[in-house]
Amino acid sequence: MPSSALAPLFQPFQIKSLTLPNRIVMAPMTRSFSPGGVPGADVAAYYRRRAENEVGLILSEGTVVDRPASRNEPGIPFFHGEAALGGWRQVIDDVHEAGGKMGPQIWHTGAVKSFQTDWTPDAPVESPSGLAAPGRPLGEAMSEAAIADTVAAFARAAADAKRLGFDTVEIHGAHGYLIDEFFWGGVNLRTDRYGGATLKERSRFAGEIVAAVRAAVGPDFPIILRVSQWKSQDFTVRLAQTPDAMADWLQPLVDAGVDVLHCSQRRFWEAEFPEIDGEDGLNFAGWAKKLTGAATISVGSVGLSGDFISAFGGETSTPTSLDRLVRRMERQEFDLIAVGRALLSDPAWARKVHEGAEAELHDFSPAALATLI
Numbered sequence: 001m002p003s004s005a006l007a008p009l010f011q012p013f014q015i016k017s018l019t020l021p022n023r024i025v026m027a028p029m030t031r032s033f034s035p036g037g038v039p040g041a042d043v044a045a046y047y048r049r050r051a052e053n054e055v056g057l058i059l060s061e062g063t064v065v066d067r068p069a070s071r072n073e074p075g076i077p078f079f080h081g082e083a084a085l086g087g088w089r090q091v092i093d094d095v096h097e098a099g100g101k102m103g104p105q106i107w108h109t110g111a112v113k114s115f116q117t118d119w120t121p122d123a124p125v126e127s128p129s130g131l132a133a134p135g136r137p138l139g140e141a142m143s144e145a146a147i148a149d150t151v152a153a154f155a156r157a158a159a160d161a162k163r164l165g166f167d168t169v170e171i172h173g174a175h176g177y178l179i180d181e182f183f184w185g186g187v188n189l190r191t192d193r194y195g196g197a198t199l200k201e202r203s204r205f206a207g208e209i210v211a212a213v214r215a216a217v218g219p220d221f222p223i224i225l226r227v228s229q230w231k232s233q234d235f236t237v238r239l240a241q242t243p244d245a246m247a248d249w250l251q252p253l254v255d256a257g258v259d260v261l262h263c264s265q266r267r268f269w270e271a272e273f274p275e276i277d278g279e280d281g282l283n284f285a286g287w288a289k290k291l292t293g294a295a296t297i298s299v300g301s302v303g304l305s306g307d308f309i310s311a312f313g314g315e316t317s318t319p320t321s322l323d324r325l326v327r328r329m330e331r332q333e334f335d336l337i338a339v340g341r342a343l344l345s346d347p348a349w350a351r352k353v354h355e356g357a358e359a360e361l362h363d364f365s366p367a368a369l370a371t372l373i
């Protein structure tokens with residue numbers, strides 16, 4: 001594709017205090033290269049390479065808040081404590097020196113077991129109702145005090161992100177982890193104010209986190225929230241079956257202070273409600289933008305033939321055309337596009353795309369997961 005055809009991808013974008021040179025976002029990807037929870041010089045250099053090569057906004061791997069059992073793999077970085085925050089300061093300083101912009105993705109893994117390791121945290125895992133999946137008990141149901149402490153931990157992490165100099169913060173509310181477990185009726189069986197029959201009721205926990213984060217970072221610092229219909233426990237789950245249900249889920253979160261909804265899909269070109277607007281209809285980010293008016297990020301198999309679950313199954317993906325992406329961006333269906341594996345395996349992917357150097361794009365091999373390229 002001639003580089004002029006890619007113009008919609010290389011338009012600047014601004015939201016509050018954040019100005020980006022283009023629409024390409026590095027998707028958050030757990031790498032587990034932070035022994036003892038502390039990101040080191042290799043992690044800083046990994047992110048810096050993306051900043052040097054035209055990634056508009058870098059989102060960090062999921063990095064966990066200050067709660068016992070908030071991570072499910074030992075190499076996942078903390079976003080609390082002096083040593084880990086010192087590591088993150090190096091990361092953002094390096095990224096800024098290279099001209100990049102970045103936000104950490106703050107996370108609590110809830111009752112989801114990692115499929116990569118048998119490691120378990122010292123403390124019992126926590127979730128809304130002590131379930132890893134519907135009918136699968138694991139760990140403890142959270143008390144109201146645990147909920148309040150978790151809300152405060154997210155707010156502290158966001159305040160630390162701003163204090164260290166990050167440009168934004170992303171709250172991980174997707175993929176079946178803690179915040180998403182509250183959204184999901186199959187595992188949130190609570191009868192107090194954090195549960196309920198509707199998505200609006202089950203959005204209360206996330207809404208409290210967003211409001212506390214907003215209070216911690218002030219009015220001008222952009223807050224991103226990542227959400228997904230699918231769960232890592234069950235790819236077929238759909239929280240919102242209709243646009244009305246989606247509005248019920250997402251509008252309270254935008255009202256609480258979210259500026260950008262990061263709508264996670266495995267394949268960005270799949271219509272969210274094809275029964276309403278056809279197979280080429282709006283995707284999840286498109287509907288979220290239309291319903292709430294918030295800016296949105298889409299994601300899912302950009303530039304690659306297979307989806308990311310196939311990568312965990314050991315499959316190699318090959319480069320594919322960006323035509324479909326450009327078409328959707330031209331019609332301003334969503335504002336930004338996140339790219340995962342293509343950027344994990346090639347720090348220069350965005351620059352190569354910008355320069356029209358298609359022949360230099362390479363396959364994604366799962367072997368890339370084993371190193372910080």
Ligand SMILES: Cc1cc2nc3c(=O)[nH]c(=O)nc-3n(C[C@H](O)[C@H](O)[C@H](O)COP(=O)(O)O)c2cc1C
Pocket residue numbers: 027028029030031061062105172174175226264265266299300301302307308311338339340341342369
């Ligand atoms: C190795 C790996 C780790 C991931 N870790 C996270 C994570 O920490 N947080 C998150 O929200 N998504 C995570 N994801 C999902 C990605 O952000 C992205 O949504 C997914 O890979 C689809 O994008 P892609 O098809 O461009 O790779 C991960 C994906 C991969 C491949």
